[in-house]
Amino acid sequence: MIQNRIFVRRIVACSLLSMGAHSAMGDDASRAVFAKQPIEQTAAVDVAQQWSGKELSFVEPATKLHRRPIAVVAIDDDRAVVANRRSGTLSIVNAESLAVESEYQLGGHPTDVVRVGTTLLITEKEGRLSSVQMHSGQPSVQWRVAIPNEPATVRVSPQQDWCSVSSTWARKVTFVSLPESIDESPEIVASIDLPFSPREQLILPDQSRLIVADAFGPRIAVIRLDTFELESIREIPGNNIRGLALGRDGEKVYMAHELINEIAPPRSSEIIWGSMVSDATREISVASIVDPEASLMSGSRFIAVGNNTRGAGDPNAILMRDDNRLLVAIGGLGQVGVVEPSGIGVTRIPTGSRPVAIAEIANDRFLVANEFSDTLTRIDFHSDASAVSNSTKVVSGMSQETEQVEYEYDSPEGEPGESEDYDYESETYRASDDPEAVPVQPVARVASYQIGQDATSNDGALLATATTLSLGLSPDLSPSDRGEVLFFDASLSRGGWYSCHSCHTDGHTSGSLADTLSDGGEGAPKRVLSLRGVGQTGPWAWIGDKPEIEKQVRQTLQLTMQGRRMKDRDVSDLVAYLNSLSPTPAFSKPISDADREVVSEGRELFQSLDCVSCHTGDVFTSDATYDVGLSDERGATEFNPPSLRGVGHLHGLFHDLRAADIDAVVNEFRHQLPRELSADERNQLIRYLESL
Numbered sequence: 001m002i003q004n005r006i007f008v009r010r011i012v013a014c015s016l017l018s019m020g021a022h023s024a025m026g027d028d029a030s031r032a033v034f035a036k037q038p039i040e041q042t043a044a045v046d047v048a049q050q051w052s053g054k055e056l057s058f059v060e061p062a063t064k065l066h067r068r069p070i071a072v073v074a075i076d077d078d079r080a081v082v083a084n085r086r087s088g089t090l091s092i093v094n095a096e097s098l099a100v101e102s103e104y105q106l107g108g109h110p111t112d113v114v115r116v117g118t119t120l121l122i123t124e125k126e127g128r129l130s131s132v133q134m135h136s137g138q139p140s141v142q143w144r145v146a147i148p149n150e151p152a153t154v155r156v157s158p159q160q161d162w163c164s165v166s167s168t169w170a171r172k173v174t175f176v177s178l179p180e181s182i183d184e185s186p187e188i189v190a191s192i193d194l195p196f197s198p199r200e201q202l203i204l205p206d207q208s209r210l211i212v213a214d215a216f217g218p219r220i221a222v223i224r225l226d227t228f229e230l231e232s233i234r235e236i237p238g239n240n241i242r243g244l245a246l247g248r249d250g251e252k253v254y255m256a257h258e259l260i261n262e263i264a265p266p267r268s269s270e271i272i273w274g275s276m277v278s279d280a281t282r283e284i285s286v287a288s289i290v291d292p293e294a295s296l297m298s299g300s301r302f303i304a305v306g307n308n309t310r311g312a313g314d315p316n317a318i319l320m321r322d323d324n325r326l327l328v329a330i331g332g333l334g335q336v337g338v339v340e341p342s343g344i345g346v347t348r349i350p351t352g353s354r355p356v357a358i359a360e361i362a363n364d365r366f367l368v369a370n371e372f373s374d375t376l377t378r379i380d381f382h383s384d385a386s387a388v389s390n391s392t393k394v395v396s397g398m399s400q401e402t403e404q405v406e407y408e409y410d411s412p413e414g415e416p417g418e419s420e421d422y423d424y425e426s427e428t429y430r431a432s433d434d435p436e437a438v439p440v441q442p443v444a445r446v447a448s449y450q451i452g453q454d455a456t457s458n459d460g461a462l463l464a465t466a467t468t469l470s471l472g473l474s475p476d477l478s479p480s481d482r483g484e485v486l487f488f489d490a491s492l493s494r495g496g497w498y499s500c501h502s503c504h505t506d507g508h509t510s511g512s513l514a515d516t517l518s519d520g521g522e523g524a525p526k527r528v529l530s531l532r533g534v535g536q537t538g539p540w541a542w543i544g545d546k547p548e549i550e551k552q553v554r555q556t557l558q559l560t561m562q563g564r565r566m567k568d569r570d571v572s573d574l575v576a577y578l579n580s581l582s583p584t585p586a587f588s589k590p591i592s593d594a595d596r597e598v599v600s601e602g603r604e605l606f607q608s609l610d611c612v613s614c615h616t617g618d619v620f621t622s623d624a625t626y627d628v629g630l631s632d633e634r635g636a637t638e639f640n641p642p643s644l645r646g647v648g649h650l651h652g653l654f655h656d657l658r659a660a661d662i663d664a665v666v667n668e669f670r671h672q673l674p675r676e677l678s679a680d681e682r683n684q685l686i687r688y689l690e691s692l
Contacts, residue, residue: 053141055138055139055140056132058103058138061100062473063472064475065475067082068372069369069375070083071113075120077095081113081134083112085109085110090106090139093367095367095378106122108130112151114155114156117160118133119131119135120132120134123152123153123165124151125151127147127150128144129145129165131186143185147165148172149585152198153165155210160178166200169585171197173201174191175188194212196215196216198213199213200213200244204246206250207290209223210223213241216239216505216510217510217651218238220234220235220236220241234296236297238257240314240502241255242316243318245319246320251287253283253284256305258279259278260502260528263515263525271493271494272495273309274307274497276497277493278304279306279311279312279313279498280304282301301343305337305346306496311498312330312497317355325339329368331354331371332354332488332498332502334355334370336349337349349466350447351377352370352375352376352377353485355370365380372484374474375468377469379464380467382462385461447465448464451463478576479576482577483574483577484577486570488500491563493562494563507578507581509530511527513527514528518541518555519543524632524633525633526542527653530649530650532581532645533584533643534581537643544624553574553575557571583645586648587649587690588690588691601688602691605685606688609673610674611672614628619643621643621644623640625638626640628641628672630658644689645692647662648662654669662689667686
């Protein structure tokens with residue numbers, strides 16, 4: 001058990017009423033809406049022992065579900081468990097035969113899974129950590145612990161005596177001790193507050209440190225594991241940090257991320273050469289990470305996953321092979337990139353739609369979870385060319401064309417921004433873009449690939465064979481479902497360098513500046529706005545010139561993305577997905593009567609100071625533009641006020657990020673305040689804004 005504890009309290013577990021197992025035959029449409037909502041944490045009661053041995057409900061094989069696999073973990077050399085976020089199920093998969101052996105209803109919506117012996121630790125969106133025993137034939141829940149909103153990832157200590165859980169919206173990392181026997185209960189031993197929303201985690205065992213990455217922006221936290229104290233907050237040039245891996249020598253850390261260049265507008269040349277958005281893995285020395293005074297960039301290496309004119313939109317999970325080759329899930333294009341140890345040269349292996357997780361099952365065998373196609377891709381590395389069947393295509397070397405379709409690009413006449421006339425209706429709809437047109441087969445041999453430089457003979461070649469497995473039957477996709485797939489599809493951009501998610505991370509925001517030409521010209525980059533709740537906050541764009549969200553989507557596809565041509569149905573589907581996104585949860589709700597009084601006084605100030613003239617109603621915006629004393633690089637002075645819902649989650653405010661946070665807006669810029677406020681009044685106003 002943990003020796004150095006900041007504080008200890010007994011387990012808090014969610015009530016039985018809130019955690020009853022959902023029926024596997026429940027209404028999947030309602031699940032679709034529920035899965036996109038922020039979760040309010042349920043009340044906690046001490047009922048942990050009531051869960052001991054509770055078996056999970058079996059899901060019949062013929063059940064049609066949108067599964068959306070989000071994580072995969074090996075339970076032995078032949079089997080793996082897949083956590084499905086949308087259906088709330090666990091799929092037990094035989095990795096050798098590539099067959100789903102069984103599926104069970106978890107009772108919540110999983111966000112991550114790791115293995116500790118015969119036990120699975122699963123984070124659930126509902127705000128809990130569950131321990132599921134896999135020792136017997138049927139999985140059973142041992143205990144559940146309430147975790148702050150919204151748990152995203154879980155990692156286990158090298159000694160397997162505790163785990164850490166990152167909670168995105170709560171901005172916390174929670175450390176939970178793991179029982180050594182069934183008679184013991186888990187304990188929350190430490191809770192670390194962070195100044196950003198965390199997601200990915202990586203333990204540095206030799207340095208007794210935990211790295212925690214920003215879910216949206218460029219920040220990295222380093223936590224000491226001997227004292228459970230926050231040691232440093234650093235930044236990298238980039239956003240969307242979606243993969244962390246430790247090098248085999250333990251001296252380097254690899255981070256998969258994207259980098260938005262605010263001074264590069266979406267001209268064709270800037271997009272196709274990766275100048276506007278870069279897709280990369282960054283190598284950083286462990287020594288610089290554990291030294292709070294060191295620069296993370298000193299001696300670091302930028303490894304381009306996208307290169308030449310070929311993007312690698314939305315790099316996700318990463319994992320290092322024994323030969324120091326990196327496997328990178330290229331989420332936006334449905335590929336896994338095999339990066340050479342030198343960092344120069346990437347072999348691409350097609351997978352299913354949006355690969356998000358990679359697990360090593362056995363030596364030279366890996367499973368990739370493909371979220372939107374509800375599939376797994378098994379990648380087997382080998383050097384035996386004779387093992388490749390005659391019917392399997394072999395693609396050689398790093399310059400291979402891995403079944404990539406060349407897209408037809410039709411640019412509007414004239415300079416960007418001059419014409420609104422653009423034809424989004426295509427003559428044909430590529431079958432590979434339409435999961436309804438090409439159903440996933442139970443097992444499909446994809447191809448074999450030669451990894452790295454071309455070998456002079458088969459004897460020296462490293463080959464990889466990819467095989468894909470469907471996780472089960474799926475119902476028809478709704479317009480919102482299809483729009484979600486498009487939102488994360490990097491082929492919507494020229495060359496496949498970025499998707500909508502690249503800037504609007506998970507429908508929220510990367511917090512970056514970007515010059516998207518949405519304000520009528522170039523040279524004035526704007527803050528990327530959150531799209532959470534965007535269907536209620538028209539008109540759209542910073543200058544508020546789009547009264548209909550469909551017009552904003554069409555302009556974005558035309559000017560910012562410039563990728564494959566779209567059908568009218570595609571635009572409607574994207575709009576349906578955007579309309580389904582709920583607002584971000586409140587940043588900091590009142591926690592006491594005294595705090596509620598401060599918030600109430602702040603609300604009265606907000607009204608009396610006439611802040612409501614611009615930020616009106618429940619959505620805290622309005623349909624007009626206002627001159628608020630700010631101007632951009634092109635001289636524009638009138639802007640549509642962004643919604644203030646969830647404003648406390650943001651880093652950098654105003655159109656150009658000139659204000660660091662709410663505190664700076666009120667205390668430093670005194671934005672649109674008609675009179676001088678006392679220190680108490682400013683604190684009240686800030687506290688009210690934080691509560692939205």
